[in-house]
Amino acid sequence: MTSSNDPLGPVALAYAAVSHALCAADRRHRHSDGSVVAVSGSPVASLNAVISPNLDPDPEVIGALAGSEALRGLAWSIQVRGLPGQRVTDVATRNGLTHVTRLPLMIRRPDAGAPPPVTGSLRVRPVGGDELGLYARTMADGFGVPHETFELFTDPGLASTEGFTFYLAEDDSGPVGTGMAAVQGELLGIFNIAVLPQHRRRGHGRAVTTEIVRAHHAAGATTAYLYASTMGEPVYASADFRTEEVLTVFRAPA
Structure with a gap:
């Protein structure tokens, strides 16, 4: 332990x-x-x-x-x-x-404060169990994998799992990205940040992340963490996350 x-x-x-x-x-x-x-x-x-x-x-x-x-x-x-x-x-x-x-492993500490709300045409909102199918499809499209890859996230019961909140990012064209929050006390875990390919390089991934942080910071989850890709590390650093450790993952060769 x-x-x-x-x-x-x-x-x-x-x-x-x-x-x-x-x-x-x-x-x-x-x-x-x-x-x-x-x-x-x-x-x-x-x-x-x-x-x-x-x-x-x-x-x-x-x-x-x-x-x-x-x-x-x-x-x-x-x-x-x-x-x-x-x-x-x-x-x-x-x-x-x-x-x-x-x-x-990137951590955003309480002294960073709450980020400002997302502005502009992008909207980031929590979704209920009835929309988890749309959530999972959007996430799969964002990661460029078949829809069945994330079938586990289509279970409506997940929306009632204690501490879990699922988010869709939308603009006037419809869903453009996803995120997930997992809260345990003062700790906020951020997962499933995905943006559709045609909507990338507009700051949407950062916006979804900071909106999740803002919403849960206000509720008392003041320390946020996430596991980033090497490419994503600078994006999260710009949102006041700092790398404090690494996670080593062993898997079979592709």
């Missing part, structure tokens, strides 16, 4: 909890050390994962969770904080997960 000398421990635990909550009860398991196996069934490896929230992940725990029957036949990943030791790398290699990606 995380300790008092691990200030990012609560963020790592929150991230693991989000992945856990997205999966059906019979396709997830939490180990006593906080590690989880969370299997959504999506063809995206990051959505079927063994995740350790610990600074010194236990390779035996990771290996045991990697043996979950629910992972068989799916693209999946092992996700650990920072730069893993050789024993964790060996577990990944034995499971065929030899492609390594490192994602910046």
Whole structure:
């Protein structure tokens, strides 16, 4: 588990909890050390994962969770904080997960204050369960993947999951992007920031992110976190996010 000398421990635990909550009860398991196996069934490896929230992940725990029957036949990943030791790398290699990606963990601290509301023609609004189909299709189009890739997000019940809020960004032409908030106490996790290709390079991704931050900052979730791509890191930096750690993701080669 995380300790008092691990200030990012609560963020790592929150991230693991989000992945856990997205999966059906019979396709997830939490180990006593906080590690989880969370299997959504999506063809995206990051959505079927063994995740350790610990600074010194236990390779035996990771290996045991990697043996979950629910992972068989799916693209999946092992996700650990920072730069893993050789024993964790060996577990990944034995499971065929030899492609390594490192994602910046970016934090927006309370002293950054609440960002201003979005202005102009872009509108960012929360959606209910009846619109999650549109949300999932827009997200898939934004990421350039088949619609069935994000079928798990079409479940209307997700909209009532405690702490989860799903957002559509729209202009006069209709939906142009998506975002998702996952709140645990003062922590706000931001996920699923996607913008349709024809609407990129207009600041929409940044606008969706800052609107989510603004809405939840007002409600008391004053520390925001997200995992960025290398390309997205400068965009979030411009919204007062700072890289404080990396997440190492092991998956099978494409």
